[in-house]
Amino acid sequence: MNGKKHILMIGGGLQEVEAVRQLKAAGWTVGVSDRDSDCPCANIADYVLEADGRDPERILQELLIRTPDNLPRVVFTLTELTTTVAILLHALKLPAPSILSVVVSQSKALSKDCWLRKGVRTPxxxxxxxxxxxxxxxxxxxxxxxxxxxxxxxxxxxxxxxxxxxxxxxxxxxxxxxxxxxxxxxxYIHGTIHDGNAYFSNGIFVPLSISDRFTGDSIAVESGAICPSCLPPNKQKDFFFLFEESCRALGIEQGPVKIDALYDGKNFYVLEVAARLHGPRGSLYLIPASFGISLCVPVFDAIQSNSMDIEWDATRVKQFCVYEDIRIAERGVIISIEGIEIAKHEEGIVDIQLLKNIGDEIRTPHDSNEVTGFIFAVGSNEIECRKRIKTAHDVLHIRLVNRPHTELN
Missing domain, CATH: 3.30.1490.20 (ATP-grasp fold, A domain)
Structure with missing residues (x-):
């Protein structure tokens, strides 16, 4: 086990498998904490701690039993379990944001109250x-x-x-x-949604990425995203100014941070900030495909060395990457899925993530947890990416059957 590059991830679901793969490829010893010892990451992680992600006491006890002489140098999550991460970092005497600031960031009400009181632009x-x-x-x-x-x-x-x-x-x-x-x-403020990642090293703000996010018929349902952002350079500067201001207002000045912001054509408004990188679709697939390099690895290397010298250039974009949701017009129960391997080998396709399996019901999605899946593609521009996604989508065939007397919305 690599003592210096030992990292613990809170949450070991299917979408986090790619994080383990990227970190292990970079020489990290990767542990995973999950309530299910047979979680998807168990097959690739170096070890699994069976503990609920909202139970830092149990996680710490399991760590002390399993690796008492080689505790993690970095703890992180790509989910909402940021309070657990902050508690563990403090317990392990590692650089960390304050627990109070992380708790506040997890509440939309407390965050909004703080931003409004401190003059940070938010709806x-x-x-x-x-x-x-x-x-x-x-x-x-x-x-x-x-x-x-x-x-x-x-x-x-x-x-x-x-x-x-x-x-x-x-x-x-x-x-x-x-x-x-x-x-x-x-x-309600009409505008576009933009996601940002950044990193604080001992109070110094280091911008990392901006991507543009799209929603479907419901504002709660993510329909896709693109990286790099289509915002002009001067607006990207304004975006990162709001990003840093929003984090500092909450007291978050250490470690990775992410923001969801709205742009109305004139001003940016902070919607949400959290003490972590954006979730797997953005941080593990979209951004690395666009920049040609893992985002997690340089961030966690910098955290491990407690340095602001991060091997990342926010302006060095290699290509465009777009992902779109897999749309199925019908409603019913999935009875077969065909063509996924062929679709994955279409030109420019980075990945196809199916979030539904045979036997699952396809309903009108009310939030991003209910979508069928996503297709990722790279290209020299947005139009090329979307054409490649359409080609892959046309190859993919998901057959449904109506279930009588079942309301499928």
């Missing part, structure tokens, strides 16, 4: 804990509204409400989807 909004709390919405604020569970992931429970008579139902649903039974009702 106006109020916190609602029950349907009666709708009276707290300012009368000057008219529909449409964006309703968000205070603590949730994958866009679950996020909806755009275009009329006041739908507001109460949306609020109740968002409260049910939130881990703390609260939601945020915020003003």
């Amino acid at each position: 106006n909004g109020v916190v609602v804990s029950d349907a009666q709390g709708l009276a707290s919405i300012p009368t000057r604020s008219a529909p449409p509204y964006v309703i968000k569970p205070d603590v949730s992931s994958g866009g679950r429970g996020v909806v755009l409400v275009k009329s006041a008579d739908k507001l109460s139902e949306a609020v109740r649903n968002a409260i049910d989807c939130s881990a703390n039974s609260r939601c945020v009702v915020e003003e």
